[in-house]
Amino acid sequence: MIISRRSQLGTAAAVAVLLALPLAGCSGSSLDSDEPGTSNDGLVIGVVVPKSGPYQPIGQDMLKGWTTYLDEHGGKLGGHPVRVVEADEGDGGPTARAAADQLITAEHVDAIVGVANADAVTNIAGPATSAHVPFIGTGGRPSTLQDLTYTWHTSFASTDYGKAAGPYVRTAVDGPVYVIGPDYQGGKDQIGGFVSAFTAAGGKLANPGGQPTYTPWPGDGNFGPWLAKIKESGAKAVYAFYAGAPAVSFVKQYAQFGVGVPVYAPAFLTEGSALTAQGAAATGITTIATYDPTLDSPGNAAWVEAYKAKHGGAAPTVYVETMYAAGAVLDKAVAAAGTRVTSETINTAIGKVGDVTSPRGTWKLSSTTHTPVQRWCVRRVQAAGAGVANTVITQNLATVGG
Amino acid sequence: MAGQVIIALDGLAFGLLLYCVAAGLSLSLGVAGVFQLGHGAFYLAGTCLAWWLAEEGSWRGFSAALVVGAAAGAVAGGGLGDVLRHLREHLDQALATIGFGLILVDILTASYGAQPRAVEPPPGLGGSIGVLGRSYPTYRLIVIAVAAVLATVLYLVIERSRPGILVRAVAADPDYVAALGVQPRRVQVVVMAAGGALTVSAGVLGAPILGPSPGLDSTMLTLSLIVVVAGGLDSIRGALFAALAVGQIQTTAAVAWPSAAPFLLFAVLIAGLTWRTRRHANTVRVT
Secondary structure, eight states: OHHHHHHHHHHHHHHHHHHHGGGGTOOOOOOOOOOOOOOOSSEEEEEEEOOSSTTHHHHHHHHHHHHHHHHHTTTEETTEEEEEEEEEOTTSSHHHHHHHHIIIIISOOSEEEEOOSHHHHHHHHHHHHHTTOOEEEOSEEOTTOOOOTTEEESSEETTHHHHHHHHHHHHHOSSOEEEEEESSHHHHHHHHHHHHHHHHTTOOBOSGGGOOEEEOSSOOSOOHHHHHHHHHHTOSEEEEOOOHHHHHHHHHHHHHTTOOSOEEEEGGGGOTHHHHHHGGGGTTOEEEESOOTTOOOTTHHHHHHHHHHHTTTOOOOHHHHHHHHHHHHHHHHHHHTOSSOOHHHHHHHHTTOOEEEETTEEEEEOTTTOSEEEEEEEEEEEEETTEEEEEEEEEEEEEEOO | OHHHHHHHHHHHHHHHHHHHHHHHHIIIIIISOOOOTTHHHHHHHHHHHHHHHHTTOOHHHHHHHHHHHHHHHHHHHHHHHHHGGGOOSHHHHHHHHHHHHHHHHHHHHHHHTTSOOOOOOSTTSSSEEEETTEEEEHHHHHHHHHHHHHHHHHHHHHHHSHHHHHHHHHHHOHHHHHHTTOOHHHHHHHHHHHHHHHHHHHHHHHTTTSOSOTTHHHHHHHHHHHHHHHHOTTOHHHHHHHHHHHHHIIIIIHHHSTTTHHHHHHHHHHHHHHHHHHHHHHHHHHO
């Protein structure tokens, strides 16, 4: 009996270790594929979104944004019917890498769009670049990416939020600010971008040692110890980057712990379904954003109404808008690619799309960073009807990007 | 200093909540000998129940969620134990319960919409109260109290009562118990039912801290496995100590050494395994 007990213990331990590896940030690597993306059955677009993990709700919004664009344009991009292949980016690690390999080698996609987690960008951009397949990212762009030839973003560089928010928070808050975010590359860029802009403007961090605080990713959802730390620090405000499920946990627990100082954040903290779940606990949170359903850009109001009518009254989020914008960029690029539409000609054409118009307004893709040069706004969560909603309090904060 | 105490207190709350969750796995894995890898799904089911019945935080909804959760968990756990009695290999059990867990998680995810959901604590417990001159969420103190009671009851039942002796006898040597005229399988099904009820109830209890969200099931399964393995499979007391250690690692250590904390989880595993193995070696030598 002791023998079988021990074998059982061994099996249980093995399973525990396997499951816990992601908690320790260890990820496996997969094989490189050098097969070029060659298309032979019309335009095939790979759509990579989180269908599992903490960003799953974001993935649902992203798919809605993509479908909205295709539906509005008869299922065609640049006049060509599109076949869409969806794949899961998971929590940004090996799952994303497998998705890229699958789309490129098995599906021979002409372009890849999507990705919420900035870590997944690296895992997709690598195989896409070696296969010369354009990749249009719609979430955070990490600062670590080297070869940008085939990588574009319709969203933002992860550091852009901090660049826009830094000077603003410096003037809005009289005193030190506690800066906190998740421990992955996108989180470090978001937080790092803020810290450099904020300190350059003369701001001081309330964190012990003057260094920003990073919480485990994906983590276990309990922010208790960090909230206790924030209260100890004497901070006059908090700048926090969280999205999806962790955003809900952070804001809810922030209220339960009675931290009591104002929160500033990139848009994601109070975006879409996260805000719905947070409810009154989110009241007063100020966010820096590139898009909001109430933004005063031309055509936005009508687009929002049409979207709401189709999705049971839910307003579009930044995740919906950046995917929609990816559709708009690809539409223009495929149309401009000429008679021979290949992944190469699409990529060249993306570099020449010029002004892009999407619900957030008109913006350009920077020729150096391949990310948007766009205007930023400030929003605050206020009571609205039975619940709460983001309200734009400054339409033109700054033009940042590129 | 007071800040450190608050963080340690939060580690206690998280560790004890984890103990409530892991106790169910400890029963099914350690006592009933069933590899219940659908455990995380059971916890998620509890949080979903709390969200459906008590999202805005009402005593009636919360009690209803506890009662329904315990009943549903008992039926599901017992049913699983009964169905799995033909699978004696651990790998077969693991595959079957993983599959069951995946299906359950998918159904639950579809029903709560894969959106992160928040559950309010019952009325009067939503705020915070002063601890050492710092405010601390009332509900977490309630979790500490409830979990402490649960730990005591489980200890008394399993290690001090006659049914507990029978249960431990089944875990140690089912054939011998069968020779005494008790069907070990029946005892195991009852233990699995208790484990299921405990896990789903822990989900209801934990919902105001960790509400339903994608990925919650695997986080809870992982942490529970670490607790149960490090604590020794059939020791409900060992699980308590392991849960308290993991609670401190996920809070005090995670704040003090953020990059080292995840690896400390493995250190707990190794320490637990080494200790158990040495004890087993001694047992063999003595007998």
